[in-house]
Amino acid sequence: MSLQISPATRIISLDALRGVALLGILMMNIIAFAFPRALYDNPFALGPLSAVNEWQWFLVEMFFAEKFYALFAALFGAGIAMMAERQPDPINAKQVHYRRMFWLLLIGLLHAYGLWWGDILVTYAIGGMLIFKCRNWSVKKLLSFGLFLQSILMLLLLLVYYSWGGMSDAEQLEVIHSISPPLAKLQQEIAAYQGNWWQRASMRVDTTLDFHVNALIAVEFRMCGLMLIGMALYKLGIVTASRSLKFYRLNGILGVIIGALICGAGALLSKQNGVVIPEFTTVYRFPNYWGALVLAWGYVCLVMWLVKVAGNNWQGAVVNYLAPVGQMALSNYLLQTVLCCAIFYGWGLGLFGELQRSSLTLIVIAIWAVQLGFSRWWLSRFSSGPMERVWRNLTQRRWQPVLQRRARQAA
Numbered sequence: 001m002s003l004q005i006s007p008a009t010r011i012i013s014l015d016a017l018r019g020v021a022l023l024g025i026l027m028m029n030i031i032a033f034a035f036p037r038a039l040y041d042n043p044f045a046l047g048p049l050s051a052v053n054e055w056q057w058f059l060v061e062m063f064f065a066e067k068f069y070a071l072f073a074a075l076f077g078a079g080i081a082m083m084a085e086r087q088p089d090p091i092n093a094k095q096v097h098y099r100r101m102f103w104l105l106l107i108g109l110l111h112a113y114g115l116w117w118g119d120i121l122v123t124y125a126i127g128g129m130l131i132f133k134c135r136n137w138s139v140k141k142l143l144s145f146g147l148f149l150q151s152i153l154m155l156l157l158l159l160v161y162y163s164w165g166g167m168s169d170a171e172q173l174e175v176i177h178s179i180s181p182p183l184a185k186l187q188q189e190i191a192a193y194q195g196n197w198w199q200r201a202s203m204r205v206d207t208t209l210d211f212h213v214n215a216l217i218a219v220e221f222r223m224c225g226l227m228l229i230g231m232a233l234y235k236l237g238i239v240t241a242s243r244s245l246k247f248y249r250l251n252g253i254l255g256v257i258i259g260a261l262i263c264g265a266g267a268l269l270s271k272q273n274g275v276v277i278p279e280f281t282t283v284y285r286f287p288n289y290w291g292a293l294v295l296a297w298g299y300v301c302l303v304m305w306l307v308k309v310a311g312n313n314w315q316g317a318v319v320n321y322l323a324p325v326g327q328m329a330l331s332n333y334l335l336q337t338v339l340c341c342a343i344f345y346g347w348g349l350g351l352f353g354e355l356q357r358s359s360l361t362l363i364v365i366a367i368w369a370v371q372l373g374f375s376r377w378w379l380s381r382f383s384s385g386p387m388e389r390v391w392r393n394l395t396q397r398r399w400q401p402v403l404q405r406r407a408r409q410a411a
Helices: 012-034 051-063 067-085 090-114 121-136 139-166 169-179 183-193 201-214 216-235 245-273 283-309 314-327 329-344 357-379 386-396
Strands: none
Touching: 012 067, 012 283, 012 314, 012 329, 012 357, 051 245, 051 357, 067 090, 067 121, 067 216, 067 283, 090 121, 090 201, 090 329, 090 386, 121 216, 139 216, 139 283, 183 201, 201 216, 245 283, 283 314, 314 329, 314 357, 329 357, 329 386
16 A cells, blocks of 8 residues: 555555455454454354365465455555655655554554454555665565565464474463363353443454454564565566566466465365365465465556556456556555444444355445445546545645545546
8 A cells, every 4th residue: 555646656556466466365363353363364264164164265365365455555655666666765665664554554553443353454664664775775685585574474383383382271261262262262252242332352362462462473474575576576567567568467377276276275175175274274275375476476467467558458447447446556455344343243234243254245235336436436537545634644744635636637
């Protein structure tokens, strides 16, 4: 989610790709909105799935899980490199960047502790602060360090796997209960989220704090690595649609096929063997962890192909709807939270823990339709998304109307 810039200087390929990432990430995030936290990692925590729900989980695991937040993080890194490149004064670029990250961090903290524990803005803001100095590295160095940081979490999971036998019974039971909590605990969480905003405040704050204390550092390794890779892809011209149609078509097809096969194999491994600890949370994750990068690469190339062939055709119509979603990424990300909270939490419809996974897919598609139409409508009237304008005002220390109407071009 890059800071709003002049429409004339926007790169439509980045906006379209950001729009795809923003929409795709909801297919996984909705699990964290609709069910107790444990079900995000363990779909069987509430018991066996029906055939329809099992297929839904399998396909989402294959094509969505970890792919779109990888895209989002890479694009965040690309946006950092682009914004710094467009600032002629390096000192001013640094000051502006850290102000941007400070305000994003604050927005993320309000989002996380006030609405939803699954917030990613805090992680991005911290990562953006950590990797800013890397923007001038060579492509080779960015890719090398990016992949190295990807490996750290896998090494930590291997450490858990090989140290499992040396853990005490109490330590093993604690890990098992974190993956497959007792039914009473799950029911307590469901009851809390079906209450009003204040009634679920304690549960939300505890869950968010637990994530920030116990998981944020490990997640940050991967996010920073993905941001570095995004910087490299920007410098190579990959995400600005600078390569040939043949390059994007070939890499897009191969990336999707190979990535889907790897991720499908990982999902099949979990499906056939069930929740076997520690394998389920460690080695069974490896295929999807690395396959997600391959599949995300395929998605990048297919979207770039789409942008390059766009004109007065269906490809152009698709890009014209995706790009506004990406241009309003921060507003749309927070809008997804508001809509999902209104559907699942007690101050809204109170459907937390009540729906099947297959039903969630229909809700996701409905939200996609709303955001595609709303974003195009909004940007036809206003120069930027509302939260993008607020973020820009805070960063530049100069207040402009949030609802600033788009300048009409003379006929």
